[in-house]
Amino acid sequence: MSHPIDDAVRDLIASTDPEAAAILDRERDRQEHTIELIASENHASPAVMHAAGTCFTNKYAEGYPGRRYYGGCAHMDEIETLARERAKELFGCEYANVQPHSGAQANMAVFMALMEHGDTFASLLLQDGGHLSHGMKLNFSGTYFKPVHYPLHYKEGHAQREHIDYDAVRKVCMEHKPKMLLCGYSAYSRQIDFAKFRAIADECGAILMADIAHIAGLVAAGEHPSPFPHCHVVTTTTHKSLRGPRGGLIMTNDEEIFKKTNRALFPGTQGGPLMHIVLAKAVAFGEALQPAFKTYQQQVVRNADALATALTDLGYRICSGGTDNHVMLVDLTARNPELTGRDAETWLEAAGIICNKNGIPNDERKPMITSGIRLGSPATTTRGFTEGEMTQVASFIDRVLDAGLKGDDARQKETEAVTADVKALCAKFPMPGASPAAV
Numbered sequence: 136m137s138h139p140i141d142d143a144v145r146d147l148i149a150s151t152d153p154e155a156a157a158i159l160d161r162e163r164d165r166q167e168h169t170i171e172l173i174a175s176e177n178h179a180s181p182a183v184m185h186a187a188g189t190c191f192t193n194k195y196a197e198g199y200p201g202r203r204y205y206g207g208c209a210h211m212d213e214i215e216t217l218a219r220e221r222a223k224e225l226f227g228c229e230y231a232n233v234q235p236h237s238g239a240q241a242n243m244a245v246f247m248a249l250m251e252h253g254d255t256f257a258s259l260l261l262q263d264g265g266h267l268s269h270g271m272k273l274n275f276s277g278t279y280f281k282p283v284h285y286p287l288h289y290k291e292g293h294a295q296r297e298h299i300d301y302d303a304v305r306k307v308c309m310e311h312k313p314k315m316l317l318c319g320y321s322a323y324s325r326q327i328d329f330a331k332f333r334a335i336a337d338e339c340g341a342i343l344m345a346d347i348a349h350i351a352g353l354v355a356a357g358e359h360p361s362p363f364p365h366c367h368v369v370t371t372t373t374h375k376s377l378r379g380p381r382g383g384l385i386m387t388n389d390e391e392i393f394k395k396t397n398r399a400l401f402p403g404t405q406g407g408p409l410m411h412i413v414l415a416k417a418v419a420f421g422e423a424l425q426p427a428f429k430t431y432q433q434q435v436v437r438n439a440d441a442l443a444t445a446l447t448d449l450g451y452r453i454c455s456g457g458t459d460n461h462v463m464l465v466d467l468t469a470r471n472p473e474l475t476g477r478d479a480e481t482w483l484e485a486a487g488i489i490c491n492k493n494g495i496p497n498d499e500r501k502p503m504i505t506s507g508i509r510l511g512s513p514a515t516t517t518r519g520f521t522e523g524e525m526t527q528v529a530s531f532i533d534r535v536l537d538a539g540l541k542g543d544d545a546r547q548k549e550t551e552a553v554t555a556d557v558k559a560l561c562a563k564f565p566m567p568g569a570s571p572a573a574v
């Protein structure tokens with residue numbers, strides 16, 4: 136049961152390209168009938184989704200509002216200004232650049248703007264919850280700049296196990312004097328203390344950058360402390376908890392940093408902005424400014440907590456002891472040492488539950504195997520799940536993994552049963568904009 140505009144778009148594509156339409160059909164069907172637990176994904180509203188499919192895709196608008204390299208940009212200026220103003224209101228900052236094609240592009244522009252080739256910056260390791268654009272060897276950030284990493288508390292039994300070790304952050308920063316200190320993560324379930332980071336940055340003379348890609352929706356709704364006024368520069372994606380189109384955003388209160396990052400983005404690292412996406416960003420920011428968005432984010436946090444609690448009750452270990460936000464890392468080995476993230480991801484997908492394998496802090500297994508999975512609540516909350524459904528999802532997960540440990544026959548049987556349960560649940564909670572199917 137999908138949205139009438141989705142159906143019309145699908146029919147339009149089918150009328151000229153049945154081959155592409157058939158693939159679209161399969162993906163629509165997959166999204167509708169599976170439970171999306173990937174923490175970095177969400178279901179954008181029909182208005183956001185279809186804003187990205189408008190005539191704005193036809194337009195070149197290199198430059199910024201009022202200073203373009205092409206004619207015919209009057210409405211590009213209007214929409215980019217609207218998106219900027221809404222972003223500024225949403226995050227409570229002075230300047231916003233809405234042109235980054237993605238989160239990694241936003242980060243690249245900030246690095247290029249505020250550091251020289253070879254400069255040192257401090258960040259969290261990828262395997263502790265950082266992002267590849269925070270210093271991974273094969274990424275621009277690790278190739279052209281020099282990362283030093285600060286640790287978590289790793290000791291078993293430590294009350295703050297797998298939380299950021301702020302004393303160690305300070306120690307690393309005082310030793311290496313990084314040009315930039317980076318906070319904000321891909322798989323960290325605790326609140327970030329931006330004021331503490333700022334105190335450390337000031338002491339060691341670093342620029343403080345926050346990449347709030349994951350928690351942007353929570354921050355916008357006041358469900359996670361804001362990086363402003365503590366951080367000098369803030370980047371985010373727009374498509375995760377913020378529930379916009381795929382894209383990036385750079386924000387600051389500092390005019391000089393705004394000018395530098397603008398130049399580093401265009402012409403530094405990007406060409407023409409994706410103006411259809413800028414339109415969709417404006418629409419998404421408009422949605423995020425509505426009171427309903429706060430209610431949604433409050434439920435995102437409650438749902439993540441309900442899922443984490445239910446999994447803990449079933450014998451899994453949630454890294455850091457739980458979650459304050461939308462995401463959690465599940466240590467599968469607490470449930471059974473034989474369980475791997477790779478198997479769990481594959482087995483769960485076969486039953487219609489979508490997640491990603493993820494290393495846990497100090498994971499002894501390789502990144503393609505892992506001891507954990509990362510789960511998040513933004514997409515299921517968009518569909519309307521509340522705590523009861525999240526508890527049910529935990530039991531689906533455990534049924535599949537438990538059967539998987541018993542062998543292929545047991546797994547196949549349980550996969551069929553859970554798939555039916557997943558489909559029934561999804562039918563009760565249709566995709567945004569669609570009406571519920573009769574169940």
Ligand SMILES: Cc1ncc(COP(=O)(O)O)c(C=O)c1O
Pocket residue numbers: 175236237238239240265266268319320321346347348349372382383
């Ligand atoms: C913290 C963080 N920063 C940046 C990104 C990169 O975003 P994108 O995939 O849009 O480049 C991600 C994506 O997962 C992320 O988690």
